[in-house]
Amino acid sequence: MTEQLLADWFAAHPRLLVITGAGCSTEVGIPDYRDEQGQWKRPQPVTYQAFMGDALVRKRYWARSMLGWRVMGQAQPGRAHRALALLEQQGRIELLITQNVDGLHSAAGSRSSLDLHGRIDTVRCMDCGRRLARSQLQQSLLARNPHWAQLYAAPAPDGDADLEHENFSAFEVPACPHCSTGMLKPDVVFYGESVPRERVEQAMAALERADGLLIAGSSLMVYSGFRFAQAAARQGKSLIAINQGVTRADDLLEFKLEMDVGQALLSMARAT
Structure with missing residues (x-):
């Protein structure tokens, strides 16, 4: 029927x-964000304003993303x-x-x-506007943060990972490889954008x-x-x-x- x-x-x-x-x-x-009643299963994702305005928020985002990419980057x-x-x-x-x-x-x-x-497999420089593959950035993140690569975190929506209770201030985020100084952001529309x-x-x-x-x-x-x-x-x-x-x-x-x-x-x- x-x-x-x-x-x-x-x-x-x-x-x-x-x-x-x-x-x-x-x-x-x-994973998805919402349950069958349409309610959040987890804390809301990072906002555009927080990502752009707070270096520690960006470090936390990229640390979690580095671990979450293990699932997102290989999904079929x-x-x-x-x-x-x-x-x-x-x-x-x-x-x-x-x-x-x-x-x-x-x-x-x-x-x-x-x-x-947008697409999570692409990263954009917020200064010069150039784009690069997320897989390329992953290699740079792993090289700069070998200790973090050993951590386990459960996958979360949109290539994120459930990683908490770490000192994210120690995480190193590379600048744009094209202009050498620009801030890198996933080429996706964040909440608040x-x-x-x-x-x-x-x-x-x-x-x-x-x-x-x-x-x-x-x-x-x-x-x-x-x-x-x-x-x-x-x-x-x-x-x-x-x-x-x-x-x-x-x-x-x-x-x-x-x-x-x-x-x-x-x-x-x-x-x-």
């Missing part, structure tokens, strides 16, 4: 805008990523908007995709062309993603969600399937 409901909706809406969230990546070992696409890449190949996706920063949709083969919050206008405009233009909106593995509790559900509702377009738990858009949805997002999408991709 559930699969038939989804199949009928897919048949009635041949060209989709898709918004994905952390639920697409939990099966490959990347799961069923949801592969299914959405297949649906794109079948001509069913106008644009895939991901709120994740792990790059796994691109790794799975999705080409018509938008990394709304705005999504670049051109990304929002690209997503809104794709929504205009789409027949319906599919929310996959996201509670949409963050406004940067929720705005597209609001826009779809204003345009009179059908919205559905595949998500285990509440979403901020529940009252806008035609229906919601509380089931494994990878399983559901793979069934649809194979049936299309």
Whole structure:
């Protein structure tokens, strides 16, 4: 019954805008931030203002990131990523908007995709604007902080790690290798930072062309993603969600399937 409901909706809406969230990546070992009630499971992530304004915050961030990269840097696409890449190949996706920063949709083969919050595998200098691979920075962090490399910390969302009770002031963070002095920041949108206008405009233009909106593995509790559900509702377009738990858009949805997002999408991709 559930699969038939989804199949009928897919048949009635041949060209989709898709918004994905952390639920697409939990099966490959990347933790999420929220529980099924949409509440925080852990302390909120570092804000843009704190990262930019406090050297100790940056040291703590990069120390935890150095350990968290063990999981994030090796993660491979799961069923949801592969299914959405297949649906794109079948001509069913106008644009895939991901709120994740792990790059796994691109790794799975999705080409018509938008990394709304940026990519964690890239680092940007806040002075000269040059970018470098996160894997390159990892080697520099390990070389400067060999003692920290021996520590264990459980993986946390977005390449973070649960490392506490350390004196982070001793951690060494390299400057930009291009300009030699610039501050390095992950090329992602932090809390308290705005999504670049051109990304929002690209997503809104794709929504205009789409027949319906599919929310996959996201509670949409963050406004940067929720705005597209609001826009779809204003345009009179059908919205559905595949998500285990509440979403901020529940009252806008035609229906919601509380089931494994990878399983559901793979069934649809194979049936299309």
